[in-house]
Amino acid sequence: MTAKCKGSPLDRLIRPLVRNLRGYVPGEQPDVPGLIKLNTNENPAPPSPKVIRAIRAATDDRLRLYPDPVAQPLREALAKFHDCRPENIIVGNGSDELLALATRAFVEPRQTGTPTRRQAAKQTIQYFTPSYSLYPILADIHGARRNEIRLPADFGLPDNDSLRKSNWDFNAALNYITTPNAPSGRGYTTRELAKLCTAQNGVTILDEAYVDFADEHALRLAKRFPHVIVSRTFSKAYSLCFQRIGYFIGHPVLIGALDRIRDSYNVNGLGQAAALATLVDTRYYQKQFRHILHLRRETAAALEALGFDVLPSQANFIFAQPTSLTAEEWFHQLRQRNIVTRWFDAPNVRNRLRITIGTETEMGKFLDATRSILER
Ligand SMILES: Cc1ncc(COP(=O)(O)O)c(C=O)c1O
Known part of the structure; x- marks a missing residue:
């Protein structure tokens, strides 16, 4: 930048x-x-030939028109792919855009003066270190408090008892959990993530940017807990970094809040076409x-x-x-x-x-x- x-x-x-x-x-x-x-962490292989054809086919007179503002066909296809409803899904200009939107939708910027504990929690974005190095930047851009908790030497997920003994705040407004973790590559089981999610009171985003290379994914936690959102991207596993397509899956109330504050045409048309074609060639x-x-x-x-x-x-x-x-x-x-x-x-x-x-x-x-x- x-x-x-x-x-x-x-x-x-x-x-x-x-x-x-x-x-x-x-x-x-x-x-x-x-x-x-x-x-x-880009995929060394190109997108599928069908995806390249779909992008070429969409490179026509449509370029002068705005793309679908709500990425409806893509959200419908994703809903089918993940066995949920289009209302559970928001598509972004890469998952980075959605991670940033989450700060604006769920976290109060810090104010002058000493906050009460409750106010401080409402202003807090929390994550482990190491994890995705964008999180602190997003917190700073929003003027939020950051609460960083260091992972143990083996980069495993601390259990709730050890978190209680640390500065982890179970009431933090927004929690980013990179799973599998980056840069360590360490995977977390859905069981251990479920225990963490159960104890959280704020919005908890399971950032599954690399999940296609993992043994397990935790999508069912986004279906089970209304405060849990799963973040996915077409960038890494699906060779589409260039097209910038990511998405969140979560409760319609949280997804609706993000939807209200996004740009009207946040997802480019060629990216929508590419992502749609990807889903039919898995x-x-x-x-x-x-x-x-x-x-x-x-x-x-x-x-x-x-x-x-x-x-x-x-x-x-x-x-x-x-x-x-x-x-x-x-x-x-x-x-x-x-x-x-x-x-x-x-x-x-x-x-x-x-x-x-x-x-x-x-x-x-x-x-x-x-x-x-x-x-x-
Ligand atoms: C953990 C993690 N989350 C999200 C992203 C952002 O991906 P996108 O290309 O969808 O913005 C990255 C990219 O490096 C990442 O490493």
């Missing part, structure tokens, strides 16, 4: 909250020929998922054989810790060899790299590069 303009006379025209904001830093998108891009994607899981296993085993500590992953990436060099050095050395991964300079994760599972050839080159780095 854009940098803040320090010391400009125009600063006085900008709200203090915005003037002092630190924007989200997305993974690099370098345009370098031959670069192996394993940094933003077999193509199932095959992709199996291949990615196979490469995930092989890459993890190869790294382990080289002495790396690799966390078990339920996502389309692995989180690996080198022993004979730092993760930062490994990152830079790979970068010099035209391989880009993701290194987070944060307390409990800076000793690991997050590596997206790419194609078989890319993973071979990544492993060769890692071996040559270790030999030097």
